[in-house]
Every structure is written in structure tokens, then in C-alpha cells.
Amino acid sequence: MVLDPQDILQRFGFDNICKIAFGHDPTYLLPSLPQEKFALAFENAARISGERFGEFHPLIWKIKRVLNIGSEKQMRIAVNEVREFAKEIVKEKNQELGEKSSLESVDLLSRFLSSGHSDENFIIDIMISFILAGHDTTSTALIWFFLLVSKHPDVENEILKEINDKSATTTFEKVKDMVYTHAALSESMRLYPPVPVDGKEANR
Structure with a gap:
């Protein structure tokens, strides 16, 4: 499929x-x-x-x-x-x-x-x-993230390593400690912002 x-x-x-x-x-x-x-x-x-x-x-x-x-x-x-x-x-x-x-x-x-x-x-x-x-915004950020990760195996390996290190406890507090994954996600959003256009118009 x-x-x-x-x-x-x-x-x-x-x-x-x-x-x-x-x-x-x-x-x-x-x-x-x-x-x-x-x-x-x-x-x-x-x-x-x-x-x-x-x-x-x-x-x-x-x-x-x-x-x-x-x-x-x-x-x-x-x-x-x-x-x-x-x-x-x-x-x-x-x-x-x-x-x-x-x-x-x-x-x-x-x-x-x-x-x-x-x-x-x-x-x-x-x-x-x-x-x-x-x-x-969530889906756009993630699709760019996965695309970029797929093109950089070294980054993928580091993310997988960090996930495996934290796999014993997957609480929100532990996920917050995943510094490398957070940095990779932040960098992908810097390169490809989820909201590239945000127009405003004055009402009066």
C-alpha cells in the first residue's frame, strides 16, 4: 500500500x-x-x-x-x-x-x-x-523535518541514538530532554517555516 x-x-x-x-x-x-x-x-x-x-x-x-x-x-x-x-x-x-x-x-x-x-x-x-x-503547521513542520532527516543519515543516526537512550521512559519530561532532536526540528523550521506567509490587512 x-x-x-x-x-x-x-x-x-x-x-x-x-x-x-x-x-x-x-x-x-x-x-x-x-x-x-x-x-x-x-x-x-x-x-x-x-x-x-x-x-x-x-x-x-x-x-x-x-x-x-x-x-x-x-x-x-x-x-x-x-x-x-x-x-x-x-x-x-x-x-x-x-x-x-x-x-x-x-x-x-x-x-x-x-x-x-x-x-x-x-x-x-x-x-x-x-x-x-x-x-x-504541525503537519508542514513534520513533513519538512522527515524530508531533511532522510537526506542527512548522520543526523538520523544521532536522533535514533537519542531516542534509544530515552526509550525506557517516554514521559513528556524525558522527551523535553531530547536536546539533539529538538535542535534538528528547530533547524528544519528555520529553513522551512511552517507558516511562510502570514498576511494582514487593516480593517479601517
Whole structure:
């Protein structure tokens, strides 16, 4: 079976970021490589949003948005699907919070709700922003990292040596002590930043 490492790492990044943000595992990385509705809607929204930069003039996509046609119609559908999914998760967490004095989970959403935040739209925006920030950046950073490591066997050997030295205990504290691996990852991100373009536009 031929696997696309970029697809695998995007699925890995998506599952992990959803666990951290929502405490929800979309199981996008199952061996069957399912087409998870929320993940697809999220990817479509991110892709269409990125394609706006390629338009001849911003007025083109803005007109399409007003008329609700073409890619902007697809964008609206995708965003609504993402928000509906997030809303369901927030609803479930609120019900859980109503049944208990506090949430046991350590995900970001549980912490927000436990601290007294009640504005649903605000919480949903925070969760979506968090997924957007961590989803593509994680997979992009890792794909460049693995590509660079594959071209430098000496670096690969040093990383494997460090992993084997720490293999007896794989706690987060021990992983933090993997200085060489951390340096290699940092260097690959210096050479190939996960977010090479980050455009801003003044609202007024």
C-alpha cells in the first residue's frame, strides 16, 4: 500500500489538535483513512480561504461572497459545518459540566468552560482558531523535518541514538530532554517555516 506522508501527518496533526482543543478524537488517522466530515469541511474552508490570495483582485471573491456563488458558497457551507460541529461539542461539554462540579478533562475547551466563560460564539471562535493554528503547521513542520532527516543519515543516526537512550521512559519530561532532536526540528523550521506567509490587512 502506498501512503502519502503529507496526508498521514495532516491526519495526525488534526486528531491531536482536536484532542487538545476539544477533548474529542475525530479518529481521522484510523488505518482505513476515513473521510471525516468535520476534517474535510475544515480543510475546504482553509483551502478556499488561502485561494483568495491568488485572486486577481480581492473584489472578485468579495462579489462572489455577496452573491453566494462559486467558491464563496462552498466556503460558507464548509464554515457552517465546522461551526455546527464545534457547537455540538460545546453543548456536550456544558451538559457534562452541569452534571459535575468541574470537568476532569484537561483539554482547552474544558478549561474555558470551567473558568466561567459562557459566550458560546467566543468559545467556538477560540477553538476553531486553535485548530487552524495547529493543524497545518504541525503537519508542514513534520513533513519538512522527515524530508531533511532522510537526506542527512548522520543526523538520523544521532536522533535514533537519542531516542534509544530515552526509550525506557517516554514521559513528556524525558522527551523535553531530547536536546539533539529538538535542535534538528528547530533547524528544519528555520529553513522551512511552517507558516511562510502570514498576511494582514487593516480593517479601517
